[in-house]
Amino acid sequence: MTEDNTLSLLKQASVFIRGPDGIGSGCLVAPQRIATALHVVRSWQQGRHYEVQLGVHGERRPCQARLIDSDAQADVALLAFDEAVNATPLVVRAAAPDRGARWDAYGYSALTNAAGQEVPDGQPLSGTIDDPDAGGRLLLYSDSIGAGSGSPLRGFSGSPVLVDGQLVGQLTRIIGDSDDASRPAYGKVYATPARALQALLAADRAKTSGAATGTRDALDPSSLRDADALHVLVVMPPGASVAGSLALDEQVQQAWEHQRRDITAAVNGYRRGLRLPPLPESTANGGLVVVGLRTDQALSSKANLRAAVRALCRCEAALFDLTGYDPGVMFLLGIRSVARRGVTLASIGGTFTVGNGPELPFNLQLLNLASHSKLQVKLGEGLRPHQLISGKLVSGFSELASLPHYLDLPAYESVRQLGGEAKAYQPIPYTSKVLVLCPFGKTYTETNWELFIGLQLADKLKEHARQAELKERERLAQSRDSVSPAQPPREVDIRVERLLEVRTPRLVAQSLYEAIRLVDLCIIDWTECRPNVMFEAGVRLATNALGAVHIIDAGAAEPPPHVQTLLQSLNPVRYRCASGKMLYDEMISRFETSKADFGALRYGEVFSAVGEFIDLPAQSVALPLADELIRSANLLSSEDEESAGIAPVLFSEVNKQLTEAVGHAAAERRLAAWLFIRYRYKPADIAGDATRLEQFQLLSAQVRRWARKGDFSEVLEQVKAFEAVVNSAASKPEAPP
Amino acid sequence: MSSAQPIADVDALLRRAKLAKAQAKDLRDEGEFTEAVAVLNRVLEQLSAAAPDPKGDAPATPDEQRLAMEMADCLGMLGGNLRRAGALADAQDAFMRGLQFEGSARLQLSSSYNLVNAITLPLESGAAGTGELADALRDAIAAIERQVAGERRRDRWAWADLAECRLLLGDLDGARMNYEQASRLGDSETVDSIVAVLRRLQAALQGRDPQAAERIAAALSWLSGAAGAV
Numbered sequence: 001m002t003e004d005n006t007l008s009l010l011k012q013a014s015v016f017i018r019g020p021d022g023i024g025s026g027c028l029v030a031p032q033r034i035a036t037a038l039h040v041v042r043s044w045q046q047g048r049h050y051e052v053q054l055g056v057h058g059e060r061r062p063c064q065a066r067l068i069d070s071d072a073q074a075d076v077a078l079l080a081f082d083e084a085v086n087a088t089p090l091v092v093r094a095a096a097p098d099r100g101a102r103w104d105a106y107g108y109s110a111l112t113n114a115a116g117q118e119v120p121d122g123q124p125l126s127g128t129i130d131d132p133d134a135g136g137r138l139l140l141y142s143d144s145i146g147a148g149s150g151s152p153l154r155g156f157s158g159s160p161v162l163v164d165g166q167l168v169g170q171l172t173r174i175i176g177d178s179d180d181a182s183r184p185a186y187g188k189v190y191a192t193p194a195r196a197l198q199a200l201l202a203a204d205r206a207k208t209s210g211a212a213t214g215t216r217d218a219l220d221p222s223s224l225r226d227a228d229a230l231h232v233l234v235v236m237p238p239g240a241s242v243a244g245s246l247a248l249d250e251q252v253q254q255a256w257e258h259q260r261r262d263i264t265a266a267v268n269g270y271r272r273g274l275r276l277p278p279l280p281e282s283t284a285n286g287g288l289v290v291v292g293l294r295t296d297q298a299l300s301s302k303a304n305l306r307a308a309v310r311a312l313c314r315c316e317a318a319l320f321d322l323t324g325y326d327p328g329v330m331f332l333l334g335i336r337s338v339a340r341r342g343v344t345l346a347s348i349g350g351t352f353t354v355g356n357g358p359e360l361p362f363n364l365q366l367l368n369l370a371s372h373s374k375l376q377v378k379l380g381e382g383l384r385p386h387q388l389i390s391g392k393l394v395s396g397f398s399e400l401a402s403l404p405h406y407l408d409l410p411a412y413e414s415v416r417q418l419g420g421e422a423k424a425y426q427p428i429p430y431t432s433k434v435l436v437l438c439p440f441g442k443t444y445t446e447t448n449w450e451l452f453i454g455l456q457l458a459d460k461l462k463e464h465a466r467q468a469e470l471k472e473r474e475r476l477a478q479s480r481d482s483v484s485p486a487q488p489p490r491e492v493d494i495r496v497e498r499l500l501e502v503r504t505p506r507l508v509a510q511s512l513y514e515a516i517r518l519v520d521l522c523i524i525d526w527t528e529c530r531p532n533v534m535f536e537a538g539v540r541l542a543t544n545a546l547g548a549v550h551i552i553d554a555g556a557a558e559p560p561p562h563v564q565t566l567l568q569s570l571n572p573v574r575y576r577c578a579s580g581k582m583l584y585d586e587m588i589s590r591f592e593t594s595k596a597d598f599g600a601l602r603y604g605e606v607f608s609a610v611g612e613f614i615d616l617p618a619q620s621v622a623l624p625l626a627d628e629l630i631r632s633a634n635l636l637s638s639e640d641e642e643s644a645g646i647a648p649v650l651f652s653e654v655n656k657q658l659t660e661a662v663g664h665a666a667a668e669r670r671l672a673a674w675l676f677i678r679y680r681y682k683p684a685d686i687a688g689d690a691t692r693l694e695q696f697q698l699l700s701a702q703v704r705r706w707a708r709k710g711d712f713s714e715v716l717e718q719v720k721a722f723e724a725v726v727n728s729a730a731s732k733p734e735a736p737p
Numbered sequence: 738m739s740s741a742q743p744i745a746d747v748d749a750l751l752r753r754a755k756l757a758k759a760q761a762k763d764l765r766d767e768g769e770f771t772e773a774v775a776v777l778n779r780v781l782e783q784l785s786a787a788a789p790d791p792k793g794d795a796p797a798t799p800d801e802q803r804l805a806m807e808m809a810d811c812l813g814m815l816g817g818n819l820r821r822a823g824a825l826a827d828a829q830d831a832f833m834r835g836l837q838f839e840g841s842a843r844l845q846l847s848s849s850y851n852l853v854n855a856i857t858l859p860l861e862s863g864a865a866g867t868g869e870l871a872d873a874l875r876d877a878i879a880a881i882e883r884q885v886a887g888e889r890r891r892d893r894w895a896w897a898d899l900a901e902c903r904l905l906l907g908d909l910d911g912a913r914m915n916y917e918q919a920s921r922l923g924d925s926e927t928v929d930s931i932v933a934v935l936r937r938l939q940a941a942l943q944g945r946d947p948q949a950a951e952r953i954a955a956a957l958s959w960l961s962g963a964a965g966a967v
Contacts, residue, residue, distance in 0.1 A: 262799070265748065272748075639755065642762070643810050645894035645923075653891075653921050660924060694756060701759035705766055 003104070005568065006162055007124055009300075010106035012087050016053040016060075016120035017158065018110075019044060023118060025107035026079065027160035028054060028089045029167065031239045031296075033204065034063075034079040035197050036158030037172050038070045041077050054085055056122050061085050069204060074196030075172045077158075078204060088561045091297045091304055093166035094195040095220055096132040103127055103140055105171060107159030125156070129163070130188060138169045138191040145187045153189065161191045165301035169193045215249040218293035218311035219304055228280050229289045230267050232393075233315035235333070237326030238296035238562050245349025246372045246385055248321050249290045254386035255393065256288040263390060266397035267316070273401050273627060274617045275691070291315060295328025296562035302569055302605060308332060309542075309609035313339045316618075317393060321372070323349040325361065325531035327563050334538020337409035339610050340618055343396035344408050345389065349373045354388065361532035363410060363509055368392070404620065404631060414513035415543050430521035430591065431465050431492040434458075437516070437536045437548075438498060438525035447577050448527065448553060449498070458496045460584040461521075465492050512536070517543040521591050526572055527553040529563055538606075546594040547604035549587050553577055626680075626695065629673035637666035639702065667706040671715070674699040678722055687730035696726060747800045750787060754780050754807045761814055770822040777815040784808050791841035806846055809838040813850040816858075825862045832858060840880075847889050849881045853898040857905070861941045867905050867949050874902045893923035897931050904956055905938075905949060912952075913959055920960065932960055 015026035015034050024040030034052065044050055049064035063081040070077040097103070105125040110118035127142030140161065145153070159171040169191035198217070215234070216223035224231055234249045256263060264287065268278040279287050291311055298308035312318065312335050320333050336344055347370040348357060354371050370388040377384050400406045407413060418425040436453060438444065449455075469489040495501070499512050516522065516539050524537045540548050550572035552559075559567065573586045597603070616622055623631075641647055652659045677686060677696050686696050700723045707716040757780035764773035788808050789801035797805070812835030819828035835851030838844055856873045859865035867874075881889075881899045889895040900915030920928050939953040 265800075268748070639759070643758065645889070645892035647891075647893075647922070647924075656924070663924060694752060698756045698759050701756070701763040704763050705759075708763075708766055 006104045006165060007106070009088070009090065009165060010104060010124070010160060010162060011056045011122065012059065013090050013160070014054075014056060014106045014108070014122060016108040016122070017041065017050075017065075018052075018118065018120075019050045023108065023110045023120075023155040024157045025155060025159040025171075026052065027106075027158075027167065027170075028085070028087050029078075029092055029197065030089050030201055030204075032081055032083075032085075033089070033201065034065055034081065035160075035167075035170060035200075036077050036079065037170060037192070038072060038075045038077040039172075040158045041067050041070075041079065049081075052079070052081070053120060055087060060120075061087075069200045071196045071200060074192045076170065076192055076196045076200060078197070078200045080204075086561060088300060088565050089296065090160055090162070090167040091165070091219070091300045092194050092198050092201065093163075093168050093219070094193075094198045094217065095168075095222070096193060097129050097138070097163040097168045099129055099132055101129045101163050103129055103161050103163050103168070105156070105159045105161045107153075107156035107171060109153070109155040125159070127187070134190070136193070137172070138193055140171075140189050140191055141187050142189065143187060145189060164303045166303065167194050167197075170197070214253065215290045215292040218291045218315075219297060219307040221307065221310065223289065223291050224311060224314050226289050227277060229287055230263070230279060230317065231289045231291055231315040233291045233293060233311050233318040235293045235295065235298075235318065235320045235329055235336075237321060237324060237329050238294055238560075242323045242350045244351055244374050245321075245323060246374060246377070248319055248347060248349075248372050249292050251347075251372050251386045251389055252290050252319060253288070255390035258386060259390035259394065260287065262394045263397070266394045266401075270316075270397045270401040272691070274622060275624075276617055293332070295326055295332060296565070298332060299328050299562050299566040301565075305566070305569075306605065306609045309335060309339070309606060310613040312336045313610060313613035314615055315340075317343045317345070317396070319345045319347060319370075319389065321349065322346050322369070323352070325534075327529035327531070327534040327559065328566070330361075330531045330534035331538040331566075333409070334411070334535040334540075335542045335606060335610065336538075337411040337535075338415055338539055338542040339614060341412050341620070342400045342406055342408045343393060345370055345392050345396070347372045347385070347389070351375060353379060354383070361530070361535065363512070363532045363535060366410070368408065402631070402634075404623075404628070404635075410509045411513045411516075411539050414510045415517040415539070418514060418518070425518070428515070428519045430461060430519075431494055433515070433519055434461065434494060434496045434521045434523065435515050435519045436496060436498050436523045436525065437533050437540065438523075439528045439530040439533060440498070440500070441528070441530075444527065448525070452575075452577055452580075452582050453523075453525075454496060454498070456582065457523075457584060457587075458494045460588065461494045461496070462492055464588050465489075465494070513539060516540045519544075520546060520595070522546075522548045523551060523587065524548045525551050525553070526559060526563070526567060527551075527556045529559045541604055541606035542610045543607065545598055545603040545607045546591075547607070549573065549590045549594070551575055551587060626673045626676050626692075626699075629669045629676065630695070630699070633666040633669035633673070636662050636669070639698075667702075670699055670702050671706065674703045674719065678718075683722070683726045683729040686726050687732075693726070693730055697723070746787065747804060750784060751803060751807055754784060754811060758811065758814060761818065765818055765821070770818045773818040774815060774822065777811055777818065781808070781811050781815065784811065788838075789844065791837045791844055793843055795843070797844050802844060802846070805838045805841070805844040806848070809835045809846055809848055809851060812838070813848075813854065816851065816854055820854075820858065820861075825858060829855065829858050829862075847884050847887070847892075847895075849877065849884065849895060849898045852877055852880065853901060857901070857938065860905070861937055863941065863945070867942070867946055871906060874906050878902045878906070891922055893919045893927050896922060897927070900931075900956075901934065904935075904952055907948075907952065909952060909955065912956060916956060916960060928960055932957060935960070 013028040017024040017026055017036055017040055020043040021040055024036055026034045026036030029035045044067045049066050051062050052065045054061045054063050063083045065079040065081040068078055068080045108120040108122050111121045112118055125142055127140055130141040131139040153174055156171050160167050161169045172190050172192045174189045218233060232252050234252060264279050271278055293308055293311055298304055318336055320329055346367050349372045352371050352373050353376045360367060370392060372385040466489045516536060522540050550570045552572045552574055554574040554576050555578045573583050575582045638648055649659050649662045686692050700719050704716055704719050757776050761773040761776045784807060787804055789805050812831050816828045816831035819831055832851045832855040836855050839846050839848050839851045856870055856877060881895055885895050896915045896919035900912045904912035935953050935957055939950050942950040
């Protein structure tokens with residue numbers, strides 16, 4: 001984050017406080033919540049409102065705040081107000097900053113005007129972290145404070161201290177100069193760390209929305225480190241929950257409390273297939289870690305988005321609150337759909353009940369929704385929100401364990417299974433196709449698309465391609481005489497396509513996600529922040545190192561504040577249909593920049609983060625080959641079939657040849673698995689791994705029967721002989737180390 | 738019998754049972770019935786320690802049902818191998834033990850292997866005739882009909898069991914239709930297995946109940962046609 005961005009963030013969230021205790025500073029830390037130092041508001045009376053000023057200068061907004069909670073030991077207070085404000089809360093980070101890291105703060109001293117009134121005078125401060133744990137406080141150093149000529153820091157108490165764009169603490173006290181105690185000595189000042197504030201906020205959330213207090217912060221990497229627990233990520237829109245909704249994280253906790261045994265069994269079935277340790281019977285964390293991710297926090301800085309991507313990649317289960325189709329939630333859902341194959345659930349609150357819902361965005365219409373509305377509770381036993389969630393977790397993990405192509409979101413397969421020939425997975429240059437992810441509404445189509453982007457962009461790109469080729473010819477002509485610059489450039493046929501125009505008979509979703517990954521030039525229009533576009537934006541940024549060219553109609557309604565924060569970093573081209581300022585050259589320039597960045601090894605940030613954090617054991621490549629062959633065999637013809645008497649083969653009743661062929665195919669896969677184990681591992685390796693030994697012995701019995709029936713005597717003898725060797729190795733006592 | 742074990746144990750037990758059944762089938766195919774019996778007895782000992790109570794009113798948990806199904810299946814296989822080994826009394830005992838699970842109202846298993854074998858083994862051993870077993874066969878038909886109306890609709894063994902009971906009671910048309918269904922749902926091995934059962938019964942009833950033996954001969958004739966059509 002640049003210094004300018006940090007200062008902007010601080011200013012818009014800063015708060016000037018004046019009351020019986022004098023003046024002080026604070027900051028917006030959640031919608032309608034302000035944090036400050038307790039000593040700034042110590043005399044505030046319970047239930048009484050005091051005026052504070054949010055923001056700076058012309059954007060300053062008076063609010064009537066009241067004290068709602070405090071921590072005397074940490075000197076932190078939490079204030080609440082009811083006014084609607086257009087400001088982005090600072091993201092609170094509990095983890096201590098590194099020694100030497102740069103910090104930025106913004107606080108208020110006061111000037112006295114001609115009328116003798118104190119008016120706020122906001123000032124930035126900055127410096128480095130001197131000691132991240134100075135007796136439980138942060139010790140900060142600042143040259144400007146240390147110069148000795150600075151103003152007394154009266155009024156700075158409660159000022160937010162940011163590191164990497166996140167709130168790590170608040171100024172509380174100075175080390176006073178011996179001559180003037182209000183002036184800081186040695187340039188040093190103390191801040192109280194943000195973890196106390198985070199606890200106050202968690203308790204407040206629990207009171208106001210019923211959220212489970214045990215929910216951890218997804219942006220804190222330590223939240224994801226319990227190997228002995230199931231991590232369920234709950235992705236929520238900003239602000240208080242929609243009326244009629246229950247807290248999703250609490251529903252997850254309830255699902256666990258009521259169905260822990262079944263969920264554990266299903267998760268362990270899945271983990272066993274990946275050779276991961278099972279969830280233990282009892283653990284300190286209870287076996288479940290609910291990790292909360294609010295989109296306003298996730299999108300508030302690049303660092304937070306990166307941390308959010310880590311959580312999206314690493315959590316075995318995720319639950320997205322789709323109530324109102326918050327653009328941030330949809331964007332993160334798009335990233336999740338690329339990053340991890342299940343288990344991902346989606347739920348809607350408000351007035352939604354399962355089976356009586358709103359129409360989903362077209363690209364998500366196949367989602368199997370849950371509900372966390374209070375109305376859903378009234379539908380009774382078996383249909384309560386926590387029961388829907390537990391049922392989906394159990395079936396999700398069971399199916400994920402047994403079905404190689406399990407999907408609960410679109411995109412995962414489509415962006416990976418592209419075909420075996422290079423042509424199928426080569427990048428698609430802009431001179432061939434450009435994909436525009438944009439709304440499909442009538443107004444947008446008739447103006448933004450038909451009059452401008454759809455009509456003119458292809459011609460602009462053709463001209464750009466023509467100029468580029470001419471330039472290249474000139475360059476070649478100067479270096480060697482093989483090409484004549486006079487020769488006219490090739491005509492290119494550039495297709496600028498929206499989803500509706502993609503030319504293929506294949507299923508729309510499949511071809512769309514494939515194109516989203518492959519096209520070099522993808523334009524994302526954030527105008528209206530349509531849910532389907534936000535989802536596709538997440539998919540695009542997660543799958544292509546070039547990122548996208550972001551655009552937005554500056555004449556349209558502003559996106560919600562947290563999306564604006566994201567857009568600050570994406571820096572969209574702000575075009576204006578009304579005045580015809582389409583800024584095509586700027587769009588093309590951004591695209592060329594992205595290619596140059598790629599050449600300079602600077603890849604898209606979401607793409608890089610997904611690639612870095614992707615959970616390897618959850619990828620299909622991590623499945624051992626023998627397991628894959630066995631699973632494939634079992635899907636064709638189950639090993640339970642002889643006992644159960646039922647064949648999984650469709651049409652087995654009416655096509656015997658098909659049934660027999662399927663049986664042979666399954667048997668040959670088992671033979672292949674046996675041979676692989678036979679030649680891949682030494683007998684002692686097989687015998688020394690309980691899972692592999694069990695697998696080998698089962699395969700041996702199955703292959704022997706098949707070989708006997710098919711009269712493959714050589715195979716039969718080989719299986720018998722090698723199994724005897726393995727069994728002998730298994731029966732030997734382990735040698736002492 | 739104790740209540741169900743913690744989930745991790747149940748999963749491990751079920752995997753062990755699956756392995757034991759595969760090994761027992763392999764040994765059976767090799768003609769090593771005694772070894773197959775030993776393998777099954779070993780795993781049954783482990784399963785028994787965790788087996789659910791077939792009686793009582795409390796609804797069975799999914800784990801209890803999985804364990805009970807495995808117990809019933811292993812006991813059925815044990816009975817089959819004991820019969821092949823000539824230990825008919827022990828085989829009958831195994832089928833009866835399996836029937837405790839299979840017939841339990843609490844456990845709600847969808848299987849009829851132990852039930853039908855517990856009825857027909859006395860026919861093979863000469864301990865009973867078809868007349869004495871008529872009521873038991875009628876009860877079995879009623880039970881299996883309920884099963885094939887539900888989740889065993891596509892289960893070849895259910896239709897084969899139903900056909901066998903009908904055949905022994907003299908319902909040739911019903912038996913023929915049910916054998917046809919079983920052979921359509923199964924493969925050539927299904928027909929081979931049905932034929933082997935009928936040949937044993939035919940041999941046992943030849944002198945004692947010529948009419949029943951004649952009906953079985955007719956069924957073998959249809960089945961040879963069904964096998965040829967495969």
